[in-house]
Amino acid sequence: MAREKIHVGLEIGTTKVCAVVAECRRDGEVRLLGVGESPSRGVRKGEIVDFQNASNCVHDALSDAEERSDHEIKSVWLAVTGSHIESSNHRRSVNIEGGGEITEKEIEDIASKDKEVSLPKDNDILHSILQQYYVDGREGVIDPIGIGGSKLEADYHIIHGVVNRIQSTIRCVRKIGIDVEDVVVNSVASAQILLDDQKKASGVVVIDIGGGVTDYIVYHNGVVRQSGVIAIGGDHITNDLCIGLRIPITRAEKLKIEEGSAILENLSGAEKITLKNDTGFSGKEIDRSMLNHIIHSRLHELFLILRNRIQEVVPVHLLGSGIILTGGCSLIKGIREVAESVFEVPVHFAHAQSVTGPTSAFDNPQLSTCIGLVKYAHAVDADAPQESFFNRFISSITRKLHLI
Amino acid sequence: MITYPRYLDRQSETHSLLIGLGNAGINIVDRLISQTGFPMESLAINTDQQSISNTLASKKISMGQMTTHGLGTGGDPEIGLDAAKESAGEIQRSIVGANIVFICAGLGGGTGSGAAPLVAEMAKQNGSLVIAVVTSPFSFEGRRRSQQAASSLREITRFADAILHFENDRMAELIEPHAEVRETFAICDNLLFRSISSLNRIVTSTGPIPVSLPDMLAVLRHSDDSCLFGCGEAIGESRGHHALETALRSPLLDRGRLLHDAGKLLVYISGPPSLSMAEVSEVMREISNNLSPSAMLHLGVSATQDHSSPLTVTIMGRCGTGKRTGAQPKVTPDLTPLAQSQPTPPPASKPQQAEASFFEMPLAPTAHPTEKPAAPKVQQPLLPLDPVTRGRFDKIEPTIVEGEDLDVPTFLRMKLKK
Ligand SMILES: Nc1nc2c(ncn2[C@@H]2O[C@H](COP(=O)(O)OP(=O)(O)OP(=O)(O)O)[C@@H](O)[C@H]2O)c(=O)[nH]1
Ligand SMILES: Nc1ncnc2c1ncn2[C@@H]1O[C@H](COP(=O)(O)OP(=O)(O)OP(=O)(O)O)[C@@H](O)[C@H]1O
Ligand SMILES: [Mg+2]
């Protein structure tokens, strides 16, 4: 049963820690009450490398969010990412007793077969997402309950990760006395807010290029077909500029945000950008063409890798709703043109739908994940049976999700 | 056969271009061509008409006719730079299209010092991998030349991807104390051209263990330290051992002494199809016995098609933090004593005891008595060696996709892929 409830989404990103406090209405609308942020320290490639620093940043972001929303935060929904997070598609089956009708029992039996999926020994399942059912080999069955047959099969998309690495993110939050309701993979969270059923049905990819990682998720025919994390993000671009232009890392970051562009066309050969001198930096002239070339090379390569990953499951030209770009790096000038040249389908930017509230935060691509978390929490509230919560953290995040 | 995460796609052809700048640079290029029938394309650039007309280089540019009126630079780098600017269009047409550009110059004069930074910048903007091979002048040439060389080197550092920097003083002092300047130059040139051809072989090699570009750049990136370089070849029995001996005897390794100081070292072994992994391991073991434990070693191995080719060992590196000092920690003599001074020792002949051989070093007052374990430790040559140029990702888990280290800037990796 749907209730009105306040949820808090927390992303400990490579660049910023951000917390979103929002109220979820019965009609599915998410109303933002407050957004708290703190620059990240001790996070690299989406994972915590310096526990103390990261924990302090989480504290700052949550306090900020409390103040802005006037809501006392006790627990959060936590986004996780990192190169250790992987996914795969599996088929499983159960025999229908007595050859009769399929009931709740068979559905539960097949859902509980997560335990039989063979994973690397340090890994556990984060999400087990239903793709489709088959009854006696007939595919595309959406709701098999009540159908007669002797064998029920189902395809699942399994997202798994290294337990220790997920736990260290959880510990970072628990350490300051905040409970973690559940962990949600970045891409799954972002998709909640960026996609509607129509997009999922016609085929779409969400690509979230953050500071340390790129999270992606592919939907086709209404279901998740592929998802993953590539540990490449805006930090790489900054580092490339630092090495390629021989400028300090802080200047490189600033240059990227203020002047960065991936456009190679119509560059007048000699355009220069002057970097003013500063303490410890004697100023410098930068070639616009070199700057753009470095950024273009990185983004182009990233998109090529993504295209190959997507092609493994769906031909890219079948993605009727194209590509949706989000994350801080989607703000880089010319990124859409690079993406369109690689994917050859329309590329759009994230606009969070069905979110209202006092801030314009939902226009900010850096917040897609966090707002998506709240939406996810809301969906779980509306759908999931209470008893599956809080058992083990890992089992609590294993849901049969029609809702994803 | 070793499987090794390939860093570069070596299918595609590389086009190397060797540029000699100024008299010294052109001399080195000419020596390369005359002595090795060098396969690379070459370009000679100078303000001095005469040197241009005599060079063996395939392309020639006599630059700055208006600026210098054919009178040379008078040793002034500003004039050298103006001359290069005047002829920039012509230079650009000759260098565009090369993936790897070697810029070779003797720093200190007007032409080489003035033009090298600009040429490096142009090549870099064309997207080439730029490797500068430069010398700094003898101290007897005077302070002005040293200063001009230093400031030119600083400029080159801004644009070159890698720099091999050799100090004339050191080469001369260590080679033949009584040699004439002419001869000394000849010996320097020899070392320089060997380093260029080794580097070219290294960057274009296809393995079985290729040296990745980031590894190479990590070793050669910083120019402040002068370069360690040694190269030797041998055939016949114990060829690995003999080739290594010769390489270590290089004056630029201070006859092997500097090996102990090396912070980063690249060892490149190439040989005929019969080259075995056991030989490679043996060479690596001998080298690692003489290295500081903190040194970072990069290994490359390639096999040629030619059954008669010798086994060659090339060592390149930079000093570690410590500057070169007189006395070195004791190095356990693991190798047999060496023969002396022939470029390639006759492999069959019994090496004789030599006075100034690499292992007979002044014993330091046992500063590090337990520094070197007596038992030979075996260096594992099969492991991929840690690449750098990863900047801020240096200490964290690398992003490896299909065997490529994606933390290394894409644009750098693309250079050799084109
Ligand atoms: N290795 C080597 N070094 C040389 C040779 N000739 C000169 N040098 C060194 O290179 C430095 C620069 O000399 P050049 O190459 O003659 O100068 P340039 O670049 O042509 O410039 P100009 O002043 O215009 O003649 C000198 O200071 C010497 O240290 C040579 O034949 N071999
Ligand atoms: N206007 C802009 N132009 C270019 N890049 C930008 C801009 N604004 C932010 N970025 C870059 O976006 C990145 C941060 O994005 P985001 O906030 O989505 O990352 P994050 O969630 O903290 O990190 P991650 O999800 O990778 O752990 C940084 O690299 C930042 O430099
Ligand atoms: Mg993010």
Ligand SMILES: [Mg+2]
């Ligand atoms: Mg000259």
